[in-house]
Amino acid sequence: MTTIVNTLPVGVEIYSPDGKMQFLNDTDFKIFGIPKETFDISGVNINGNPNLPDKVKKVVMEGGDIRCSFPYSFNTVKDSSYYSTSQDGDIHIECIGRPITDARGQLENYLFIVQNVTETVRATRQLEEKKQLQDNILNSIPACIQIKDIEDNSRYVFCNDESQRLFGISVDKTIYDVMEAKRVSRIEKTDKEVFATGNPYNGLEHIELKDGRSYDALVRKSVIFDSGKRMLLTVRWDQSLQNDLKRRTKMLDLSMEIMNAHTWFYEPDKDKFSFGEGSDNLIINPVLHDSLKKFISFVHPDDRKLFLDSFRHAITHENEKWNVEYRADLNNNGTYNWWQTQGLVETTQRDEGLYTFMFGMTISIDKHKQNELTMMRENEKKLNGLIQQNELILNNTYSGLVYITTDYIVQWENVANCSASLTYEAYKKGSHCYESYGFTSPCEDCVMQQAILSRQTEQMQNTFENGHTLEIFCTPVFKEDGTADGIVIRMDDVTERENMIQELKHAKTLAEQSDKLKSAFLANMSHEIRTPLNAIIGFSDLLMETTEPEEKAEYIKIININNELLLKLISDILDLSKIESGTVELKYDKFDISTYFEDLVISMKQRITNSYVRLLSHNPYPDCKVNLDRNRVTQIITNYVSNAIKYTPKGFIEMGYEVVENGIRLYVRDSGIGIPDEKKNKLFQRFEKLDEFAQGTGLGLSICKAIAEAMGGNVGFESTFGQGSLFWAFLPCETEIHQEKQLQTEKKTVPVPNKSSISNERKTILIAEDIESNYLLVSTILKKDYDLIRAKNGQEAMDIIKSQPVDLLLIDMKMPIMNGLIATEKIRQFNTKLPIIALTAHAFDADRQAALTAGCNEYLMKPIDKTKLFDILQEFL
Structure with a gap:
């Protein structure tokens, strides 16, 4: 045992x-x-x-x-x-x-x-791997491949990934799971015809799915066998890929055609081959192949060993499937074709003993092999095309790309092709990456190694000596087993972006500073306005209480002085705002600055009340034509001189100008107290005064700077503490200097009208004003010389003009019921000759333009200047 x-x-x-x-x-x-x-x-x-x-x-x-x-x-x-x-x-x-x-x-x-x-x-593992490979190949084909069991309610027994992606079809489902029943009939009809006749079907199908998607698909249907059972094979191509599918359709049609085949039978003890069904069409003379020795002589010499080894193995292993591919010239015409032979060995009992035989089928796979060869060449061509296309795309991006394997060798790079700013001759294909930087071993703190260790993208940023800033991204690439294969490095030139970030940060800082300056401006403005208001309100109260004529005169004087100061402050603020916002209109005209300067000198002398201070002037040219806004020139000189008067207790103040390159230079020099060093950086700022107790708004120098810059020029100063100061302003302009005085007609100033200068015939003025105090002020000024009528809104004014004669209309722009703009537009519809003068507290050019556009002849800003009012009345009456 x-x-x-x-x-x-x-x-x-x-x-x-x-x-x-x-x-x-x-x-x-x-x-x-x-x-x-x-x-x-x-x-x-x-x-x-x-x-x-x-x-x-x-x-x-x-x-x-x-x-x-x-x-x-x-x-x-x-x-x-x-x-x-x-x-x-x-x-x-x-x-x-x-x-x-x-x-x-x-x-x-x-x-x-x-x-x-x-x-x-x-x-078993190899078999599973082969099956997985087969599935991967079918799933990678860009066509929908499905196999139906028609006899089992048309159930799907195989669907590749493309079928599931496009149509939502999966194994064990039927077409009714993805399509409405009424859409299925035509598809089922061709399915049953192909299955019944065995004839392949090629055509076009329109498929509408339940989820709303629809496709026009090229379709091929044919019958195949799986384990002896007839199945329906369907291949569909999305027609939207028509250009690409023309080539693939031909390839797939060839590969899907039914293969030519024949059966055979072999008796080992007799060494005899017999040929059965299908052999008549494939083998002209079967006698030539009826033994193994004869048959092997027709097999290609390179394939004979493979054929014999597999045959001998199969003949000794019963029930083990024999499968071999080889080339053979079965018709003895000198042409070797590809064949696939499959067979099995069986042993049965006969009367005389055991009987062993072998049977199987041989299929012509010559077309299949040719298709494989063709597909290989086409794929190689396509792959080369894709590689060239990808390189073309990558070489035209703004990012430099490098692929480096774990041994630090550069496998591919397009840095030099991408951007001149990224080259630095950093990477060369086939060399170690660190050699480009002059190293003989990997760099310390290598970002490539950091990315491999962290298994995620690592980022770094370098700024080079030439000022360029590069942003570098290192992304690790891993194999299927999880080990690192290499690193993809992307380099972007972010110099412009970094510069923009710095500019944005700078802009943010300026905005924050501007916000602080705005708050300081509002605080200073509130303080400066309250100062004269305090005097006006306080002395107005005292004026009502006192009965002494001398005190009343003194209080009225103080109130008038502070009125002028408050008006000057508001005027300066509005003027500065308009200049800095760019809304001010500069009125350039050509005039003789030498003559104009003499008038300024006379005007400035009247401002100096200190007998210890002399005003000097420097007018170097007898005739000098300039193209400037003369009012803004006056404003700069006046502010500079007024500033010098405040800080010059004795000595001199000199005002002058000179022609310089591309323009003129205005200046005012004084022998005053000068400016301490610690305060020099605050000059030309709003509400900044050397002496906090000095009279004035603190906006004069700011206005000078704003005017000069609006005209394309600039300002500056020189000062020594205790010795005096020099303030100047450069204004770009065209100049013409003449050594002799040219004759010119000067525009004469219209004198302020008085009662005697007005026509003896009294005119009627309609005053449209809703506020009682405002009307009282205007009527007090005009009632001695004019007949006055009052309207409290625009509607009343329009009705009065329609009902009685009026010589002139003074109309407030902001009134209830109907404002001045609308009233003026309506009046102009029936009276185009009546002079209309706008009265408004708005001080901006846009408001003035709106009034003139509505139909006003002139525009008068509150508080009302009596002189300007009489000038306007004299012009229109």
């Missing part, structure tokens, strides 16, 4: 109930590489086997049945000293365990049947 067990092709092991080994056969010794002569069986217990799973050990100890397979490591056996073995590496074991019981059913021993199934496991 032992001899029989030792000859078994499987290992046999017997263990006692407590797990001690009792017996193992010769096959077991061979499987596990155990030296039979020196093996001590008494020292082996199954519970100490390091490779045996715990669940197996548990079943053995409990006396149960088990069948399992598991990996077996000889290195683990050696490390654990379980037993001595000559084997190395790993194998795969399949074991069957059965308890051996006595007559009473008690566990007597435990039997193990062991088999080395390493090759079987390996073959």
Whole structure:
């Protein structure tokens, strides 16, 4: 019995109930590489086997049945000293365990049947890998491939990924799951026709899915066999890919055609081939191939060894499928075609004994092979085209790209092609990346290594000596097994972006400073306005209480002075605002600044009331024509002189001008107190005064600066504390200097009209004003010389003009019921000759333009200047 067990092709092991080994056969010794002569069986217990799973050990100890397979490591056996073995590496074991019981059913021993199934496991894995490869190939084809079992309610038994993506079809579903029943009939009709006749169908199908998507698809349907069962194969192409699919359609049509095939039968004991169905069309003279020796002579010399080796293996392995591809000239015409032969060996019982035979089918795969070769060439061409296209795209991006493998070798780069600012000759294909920087080993703190370790994109930024800033992104690339393959480096020149960020930060800082200046401006303006208002309100109250003529005169004088100061302050603020906002209109005209300057000198002399101060003037030209806004010139000179008067207790003030390159330079020099160094940086700022107690708004120098800059010029000063100051303003303009005075007609100033200068005939003026105090002021000024009528809104004014004669209309722009603008527009619809003068507290040019556009002849701003009012009345009456 032992001899029989030792000859078994499987290992046999017997263990006692407590797990001690009792017996193992010769096959077991061979499987596990155990030296039979020196093996001590008494020292082996199954519970100490390091490779045996715990669940197996548990079943053995409990006396149960088990069948399992598991990996077996000889290195683990050696490390654990379980037993001595000559084997190395790993194998795969399949074991069957059965308890051996006595007559009473008690566990007597435990039997193990062991088999080395390493090759079987390996073959199974290879088969699974091949199947997975086949599925991957089908899933990578950009066409929808589906197989239906028509006999099983047209259920899908295979759908590739493209089918699931486009149509939402999956295995075990039917077409009714994705389409409405009324849309299916035409598709089912062709399915049944192809399945019934076996004839392929090529056509166009319109598919409308339940989810609202629709496709026009090119379709090919044909019958195929799977394990002997007829199935319907459907291939669809999205017609939107028509240009690309023309080539693919031809390729797929060729590959999907039914292959030519024939059957054969072989008797090994007779060495005889017989040919059956289909052979008449493929083999002209079967006698030439009726033995293995004859047949092999027609096989291509390069394929004969492959054919014979596979044939001999198959003939000795019954029920193992034979499959071989080879080239053969079966018609003996000198042309080798590709064939695929599949077959099986079987043995049956005959009267005279066992009869072994081989049968199978040979299919012509010559077209398939040609298609493979064609597809390979087309794919290679397409791949080369894609590579060129990708390189063209990458080389025209604004980012430099580099691919570096883990050995630091540059595999691909387009840095030099991308941007001149990114080159630095940093990377060269085939060289180590660090060599470009003059190193012989990888850089310290290498960002490439950081990206590989972190397994995510790492970012860094470098600014080079030439001022360029590069932003570098390192993205690791990993293989399927998770190990690093290399790094993709993207480099972007972000110099402009960084400059923009700095500019935005600077702009933000300026905005914050502007906000602070605005708050300070409002605070200063509130203080400066309250100062004269305090005097006006206070002395107005005192004026009402006192009865002394001298006190009344003094109080009125103080009120008038502060009125002028308040008006000057408001005027300066509005003027500064308009100049800085760019809304002021500069009125350039050509005039003789030498003559105009003499008038300014006379005017400035009247402002100096201090007998210890002399006014000097420097007018260097007898005739000098300039093209400037003369009022703004006056404003700059006046502000400079007024400023000098405040800070010059004695000495002189000199005002002058001179022609310089591209314009003129105005200046005012004084021998006053000068400016301390710590206050020089605050000059030309709003509300800034050297002496906080000095009279004035503190806006004069700011206005001078704003005017000069609005005219394209600039301002400046020189000063020594205790010795005096020099303020100047450069105004760009065209100049004409003449050494002799040219005759010119000067515009005479219109004198302020008085009662005697007005016509003896009293005129009627309509005053449209809703506020009582405002009307009282205007009527007080005019009632001695004019007949006055009052309207409290625009509607009343319009009605009065329609009902009685009026010589002139003074109209407020802001009134209830109907404002001045609307009233003026309506009056102009029926009276175009009546002079209309706008009265308004708005001081902006836009308001003045709106009034003139509505139909006003002139525009008078509040508070009313009596002189200007009489000038206007004299002009229009």
